[in-house]
Every structure is written in C-alpha cells, then in structure tokens.
Amino acid sequence: EQDGIIIQLDGHLFDSGLINNVLDLVEDRACEVDIIKMEVRGEDGKSHAVLSVTGGQKDSVIAEIEDLVPKLPRAEATCAVYEKGTPAVVTDLNQKQVLVLGAGRVANSFAEYVGRRDDRKVIVCGNVEAEVKSVAGEAKFGEGICFDVTSDTERLESLVKTSDVVVSLLPAPFHPMVGNMCIDHGVNMVTASYVSPAVADLEQRCLDAGITILNEVGLDPGMDHMSAMRIMDDVKARGGTIKHFSSVCGGLPAPEAANNPLMYKFSWSPMGVLTASGNSATYLKGGKVVEVEGSELLNNADDLFGFPTMNLECLPNRDSLIYRELYDIPDADTVFRGTIRFKGFSQLMYGLKRLGLLEGSPCGADDWKGVIDKLLEKAGAKNVEEFVRDNCGGGVDAESVKGCLEWLGMNGSDLKVSHPSNIVESFCTLLENRLLFTGSERDMVLMHHDIRATFPDGTLENHSSSLQVYGQVNEMSAMCKTVGYTAAIGAELILNGDIKEKGILTPMTPSIYEKSLELLEEEGLVFDESCTVIRK
Numbered sequence: 001e002q003d004g005i006i007i008q009l010d011g012h013l014f015d016s017g018l019i020n021n022v023l024d025l026v027e028d029r030a031c032e033v034d035i036i037k038m039e040v041r042g043e044d045g046k047s048h049a050v051l052s053v054t055g056g057q058k059d060s061v062i063a064e065i066e067d068l069v070p071k072l073p074r075a076e077a078t079c080a081v082y083e084k085g086t087p088a089v090v091t092d093l094n095q096k097q098v099l100v101l102g103a104g105r106v107a108n109s110f111a112e113y114v115g116r117r118d119d120r121k122v123i124v125c126g127n128v129e130a131e132v133k134s135v136a137g138e139a140k141f142g143e144g145i146c147f148d149v150t151s152d153t154e155r156l157e158s159l160v161k162t163s164d165v166v167v168s169l170l171p172a173p174f175h176p177m178v179g180n181m182c183i184d185h186g187v188n189m190v191t192a193s194y195v196s197p198a199v200a201d202l203e204q205r206c207l208d209a210g211i212t213i214l215n216e217v218g219l220d221p222g223m224d225h226m227s228a229m230r231i232m233d234d235v236k237a238r239g240g241t242i243k244h245f246s247s248v249c250g251g252l253p254a255p256e257a258a259n260n261p262l263m264y265k266f267s268w269s270p271m272g273v274l275t276a277s278g279n280s281a282t283y284l285k286g287g288k289v290v291e292v293e294g295s296e297l298l299n300n301a302d303d304l305f306g307f308p309t310m311n312l313e314c315l316p317n318r319d320s321l322i323y324r325e326l327y328d329i330p331d332a333d334t335v336f337r338g339t340i341r342f343k344g345f346s347q348l349m350y351g352l353k354r355l356g357l358l359e360g361s362p363c364g365a366d367d368w369k370g371v372i373d374k375l376l377e378k379a380g381a382k383n384v385e386e387f388v389r390d391n392c393g394g395g396v397d398a399e400s401v402k403g404c405l406e407w408l409g410m411n412g413s414d415l416k417v418s419h420p421s422n423i424v425e426s427f428c429t430l431l432e433n434r435l436l437f438t439g440s441e442r443d444m445v446l447m448h449h450d451i452r453a454t455f456p457d458g459t460l461e462n463h464s465s466s467l468q469v470y471g472q473v474n475e476m477s478a479m480c481k482t483v484g485y486t487a488a489i490g491a492e493l494i495l496n497g498d499i500k501e502k503g504i505l506t507p508m509t510p511s512i513y514e515k516s517l518e519l520l521e522e523e524g525l526v527f528d529e530s531c532t533v534i535r536k
Helices: 018-028 058-071 107-114 129-136 153-160 172-185 203-209 223-237 270-276 294-299 322-326 345-355 368-379 384-391 398-407 423-434 478-495 510-522
Strands: 005-011 032-039 047-054 078-083 096-101 120-126 142-146 165-168 188-191 212-214 241-253 281-285 288-292 302-304 312-316 334-342 443-454 460-470 503-505 528-534
Touching (some): 005 018, 018 058, 047 058, 078 120, 078 142, 096 153, 096 478, 107 129, 188 478, 223 241, 223 443, 223 460, 270 423, 281 312, 288 294, 294 312, 294 345, 302 334, 334 345, 345 368, 368 384, 368 423, 460 478, 478 510
Parallel strands (some): 096 120, 188 212, 212 503, 241 334
Antiparallel strands (some): 005 047, 241 443, 281 334, 443 460, 460 528
16 A cells, blocks of 8 residues: 555653553554554664555644643654655664754755765754755655744753754754753754853763764854964964964855845844844954944945955954964964845945934834835935935945835835834834745855965965855755855764864864865855965
8 A cells, every 4th residue: 555654653652651652542443553663762762663654644643643742741752744655764763863853044055965865864943834845855854843942941952852862953042051951961963053151161061971062063153264264274284473464254145046035035033144244343454443233234345356246245243352262373463254145235224224214223113105105204314315414324325225114115104013012023024025045046146255374484475265066946045055064064964973072163164174174065055266376
C-alpha cells in the first residue's frame, strides 16, 4: 500500500507509557500498524520506534498522536510523520537532533543544508504554522512544532534537553535565555548574531558545562570575519603587518529590481533595517578616531568603488574600533566596517528620519496624510519642500523626499496607519508592504574587503576580496543562502566534532573558518580575491 503514513517516535517511550498509548490509539481507529524498526534504550539512552500506519482513520490518528506527545513531558519525545513510500530511508535510529528556533527569512536554507543527511533530524519551532511547516519541509527528516518559543519555556526546555545542537534564529535578546537552557542540559548552540554582553557573560558557565556556543556565523557577522581573517592570518604568518582594514557588506535588490525611490527592498528584518539606521558608529581613519552620532548616521555615507559597475555608497557600521583587538591588528591606522546601499538611499532616508518617521511617538492621526501634516506643523513648516530646506541641510533633495512620500501613498487620506500609537512601527509596516520583492525579482548580497599590509623589507601588499551573490527567482534569496548556509555549516562542524573548543566562540580562528569557507565554496559562495604587490 502506498497510502499509509510512517511515524518515527524518539524518547522515553516505554517508562512514560507513550508507546502503549500510541498503539491503543491506532487500534481504536481501526488502523493497521507494522513496526518497521524498534530500538529500546539506544546509545543515547532513549528508545526509538518507526511505525507504518495504514487503513482506518489514519489521518485522525496521526493528529491525535501529534497532540498526545507534548502532553507526556516525561517521555521527552519527538514525533515525525512521513508519507508512505519512504520507509527505506527511515533506518538510522541514531540521528542527531537539530533544534531550530525561529522559522523566519533565513531558516529555509539552514534546514535544507542540515536536512540533506539521513542522520539528521531537524525540528523547527516557531509561532507561524505555515512558516514552520515550510522550513521543516526543507529537510529529509523535518518536524515542525508551532508554539511561542519565547513564552512557553517549559515546552522549549523539553525540546532543548533532547537535542544535539540548538540553533537560535530568534531575535538576539532571546539568545541568553536559550543559552542558559543549553548550558543547563549540556547542549551545544549556534547563532548568527553578534555576541552581546549578556551572551559573553555565559563564558564561564559554558566552560564548566563543557559546551560550545558558536556565534556570528551568518553573512555579516560571519562570512566577513572568516574571509578577512584568512587573508590577515596569512599576511601575519609571512611576517607582515596589517596597516589598513576596510570591510563593507550589504543586502540589496539586484540592480534591475532597485525600481523604487529608495532603491531598496527587504531581504531581512524591516525593523532591523530601520533600527540600524539610527546606530551610532566609531571607526579609525588615517590614525584618527571618527565618531558619528546615531541621529546623523544617515548623513555620513561615502561613495563606494569596490564594485565599479554599480553606483554605491556605504555607511559606518557600529563600533569598528573593537576589531583592532578582535582581529589582532594593533598597528592598523584605518579600521572601518560599513553597510552598502545604492547611492542616494542614505540622504533620502535621512530626510524621512528628520521628518519624524523613525520616531516611536504616537502617530497623531489615523491616516498618513494626517500624520505628515502633523509632523510638518510640529516643525513649523508649510510643506515638505520648506521642511527639507530648513531641517535637512544641503545634501537632501526636497523633490526626492516629496516624490518618495507620494510613491508610498502617504499624501492621501485613504491610506490608514497600521499602529496609531507608534509612528515607526506604522512606517515599518508600510515599507514592508511597498518594498517587497515580486516573484520575478532577485535580491543581491555584496561584500568587499580592502586590506593593506607592510613587510620588513619594505614590500607593500594591497589585498582585495569581493563576494557578489544573486538570489534565485521564486526560490532561495541571496540573503537566505549566505546567512542560513553559514549557520548550518557551523552546526555541522559542531555535530561532526570538527570544532573542539568550548565556551563562547566566533568564527575568527583557522579551526573554524578554514573548513567553513571550504564548504561555503562548495555551495557556490566564493570570494574573488586579488593581491597587488609593490616592492621597494
């Protein structure tokens, strides 16, 4: 029969009574069951069962079994369901369990990469059922569990303790909570986020528990660290000194899709983009420290020439000075990290920011025309042109700001705000709806390093390293691929025992970045590197 269902159960199936309850349900619903494989107390201390269910009310019984499993927490069990016709694949009852928290924009590529292997079981958790099912469906052996990971900590902990590695794709503020659970149960963890102070504080507990929490394995941060450190470590090994370091990265629409006033579309968190535009920044240029207030970040974009065929600019990205120590380049007189945008984005967004559209205050009106009128009135301006002239400096073009507002539909009273109590949340929703990729459009990821070194004999080396990745129409975006595959490779290196270090780690050491870059190249993510040598 090909109309049956395969059920795989893993956990404490017998002492909890779970397996008996499952078999009783199958019998009550007049189904036939064949035990394909059964393992009692395997190497991991758990029992494993693979059952084939056919006939009767099989669809009903499957739903009841999936509902039953979380109601028996003593079982610490997971349940995966597969279509009949794949039982030959369900043979490895010692699969490594990978728990993925979050089913957002970059989770699909993670599940697809890790889930290629028969000995990986990928459990995906999130609070949007369609997204959870979609991500879990990328893996050969994927299971989706829909619940609020951030509030139902009891259910989350029951899943963490049965996993071999936990991958948190949640917003960064939730990583410490997950990290503490992983430490309590001796489970390794991976994130694509920066190491926050709260995560850094877990270092000693990680060491005491003998686990690894690998952070910053995404695009930026992640691939930027690895590709830059490969060049700089080679320079240092040959006796060179790094004197200049510049690294810029950005997720953008492909040029043909940059078809709106901002020349931008969202391939990651919309609110994250808006929040980042208000971060203060510090960097080193020619031996002098440059500090940029968050309120003026958008007014400090410089032209970028790393990709000659495109008209680009870059904005300073947070605190670049810390990388002098993190990258061990104390003699560098320039240390700069930046964010890439198409030229003109920053000045236009600066005008919108000055107008007040990135503020967290109440909207003051139910429609966008009313909001704009209130903001202009507050500034003592009669119209947008007068506001820009008096408040934005000479770099912002008033007609561009006005045109952007009109393109977004904010000049008419028929467009209502989504969050009357908060301007920036309403503006974020509006941008998310208007700056969407259509089915025929691609996104693009750009990264460029400029590294200059000196040697004792007077030789100078100028290193250039560039990455340019395009998404696939109606398939995987470039942002999804670069972030998700990098995190997935980090998880695989831990599962395979390639990363032996314990504690709070980042991918800045050869033991992590060499194998990671090699595996990324196998996925077509290859840096174009060149070096110009000037000898005395």
